[in-house]
Amino acid sequence: MSAKDRAAIERVKMPELDPAVRVASRSAEVNLGISEGQAVVEATRCMDCPDPQCVTGCPVGIDIPGFIKNIQRGDFAEASAVLRLTSALPAVCGRVCPQEKQCESRCIYHRMKCQPVAIGYLERFAADRAREEARKNPVPPRRPAPGAVKVAVAGSGPAGLSFAGDMAARGFDVTVFEALHEIGGVLKYGIPEFRLPNAVVDDEIRALEAAGVTFVKDCIVSRTVTVEDLRRQGFRGLFVASGAGLPRFMGVPGENLIGVMSSNEYLTRVNLMGAGLDGHDTPVLTGRTAAIVGGGNTAMDSVRTARRMGAERAVIVYRRSEAEMPARLEEVHHAKEEGVEFMTLFNPVEYLGDENGHVRAMRVQRMELGEPDASGRRSPVAVEGDIREIPVDLVIVSVGVSPNPLIPSSVEGLSVSRRGTIEVDETSMESSVNGLFAGGDIVRGGATVILAMGDGRRAAAGMAAALAAEECHGSAASDNNSVS
């Protein structure tokens, strides 16, 4: 097929559940996935460039033309095998990655003023095929080879899982310790079912178990077991991927009223704890009018969850304009389809409560855009005297998170930034403590699933190299300050 013929094919559209249907369901996935026929046609669009730029746009460096051309050939198993070489979580990435800013943004089609190849949809297709296959023919958990070098991971979110997958593939004996009662970190407690079903995450975890990874729940590295304990148990390296812990609040009056909560709390209650479902004891507050403060993906997840939890009005309150929103365009678009209102260029200045201490209204300051700030975006500036009051009975504050302090505060000699993030070498991801590597939000302070996964991959390469070097130099390389 000629390049011209390939380019003449129109980009596939992701089939979506009808907005009216999906807001009535807590769990129904919005994006339904493309069919086999659609996938093969879409894969045909890929030009198989000699110097594929899409790969350079992927934080984990997936061989994108490699998997896509396998789809075109109809060899879906091989497509998924190519994905597995570099990504521990392809079914997750295919759903939540901001492809439009990464791989797809580098697609050759942009230069031809065409829509890029739908790399994300194709990734999801191949990964879902492999999940179905694994469900039909489950592979039992495998044990690593006897004598394999033991390494530990703190945290089972995207960074930890990506690291674990890579290290297991390298033949290490990997144990992932998770503080919560479920494996998956933010993929479970944070991202809602309608965007990433927990069953998908569980399938990916089973695939990792099949590759030899061991998971331990209810275990907080630094608390239940210390870094020193792990060393004594024979773990020769530790990858800290404990994630973003403390939710940030704005410090405005009334923020501790009942009905004002962090997006972490709200989403954890709904997603992880199943609040409001039969047989689940965890309660969650619902509101007729929910205001969500912030403009990121977590804000979109929260506002769309609020709609599904019965809010008649669900409003995004964001201090900049829509153009500056960090959320994915798709999320904003889906939110709008679901009837979410956007109050941009407004910033909360106070919450007002009723006689029981329950929030009943918020006062918002009108903003306008001024000069660009450090982030390169035009900064919001208050319009003096323009403060409005809007009635609300549920407020979800989604203005970012700070790193979880548990591990940074517990390891002696660990270099920690002023923001509380663990400082690491950017290439190897090794911290100031020999044998202790870190990545994901505990290093970045709040980023995306795929960036965390990229950290996990780099840390795996870094730790594997460090351990190999240690083997060469004998045990003299380790010192008292080491977990290895």
Place this chain on the structure above:
Amino acid sequence: MFTILEKEHFSENVVKLIVEAPQIARSRRPGHFVIVRCGEGGERIPLTIADADPVRGTIMLVVQQVGVSTCKICALEPGDSLTDVVGPLGQATHIGHVGTVVCCGGGVGVAPLLPIIKAMKQAGNRVVTVLAARTRELVILEDQVAPWSDEVIVMTDDGSYGRKGLVTDGVEDVIRREKVDQVVTIGPAVMMKFVAKLTERYGVPTMCSLNTIMVDGTGMCGACRVTVGGRTRFVCVDGPEFDAHQVDFDEMLMRLRSYN
């Protein structure tokens, strides 16, 4: 895992459980708590570790039936298991040699107080323990605190046991009769509020341990936030112990009613 080895009823609604949790038993210190979940679909709730036996690999929890989850936990029998127990969490109590310490606990709050009483005594302090309850059968752990206390004062609201009166009456008597260097108070928020008011009047440094609503217990959700000294703090990672004179108890009492 997390098997219940022993169970004892302190009263109709208060149960002591000895739970198998070897790693936590080894690493916990006074003041620490655990998050417990009972049954799939169960809530995550915080419970202070009342005692631990690192050799046997057990922790002691004292649970009062107040809601769905605590009722489920109290219904467990030896041989049953808790679904999840994770910890130890929170900052350990700062134990030092300060002189005379009054440890006052109300109701089930005496359980988390027990390890602090022990540690305070072991640090060489004179320890006066004030136990308070509504009525005689709600007085718990008197025998366990006694060996670690120079004096135990029991107060009951109805005078059915010990002296009739509130916990604050007992504490005030001690402060009036001798020099008290520190007060530690654990119990219902409203009790701690009034103990704090009393000791502030006398200028006695006072530490309280807060029992707020939590979900994850590791700093992630912020459900447990309280205002201390005008700043929002997270009980799970910054606490659970704070300077009682700085705590906004009225806000805490309000927030405890979030789901009522």
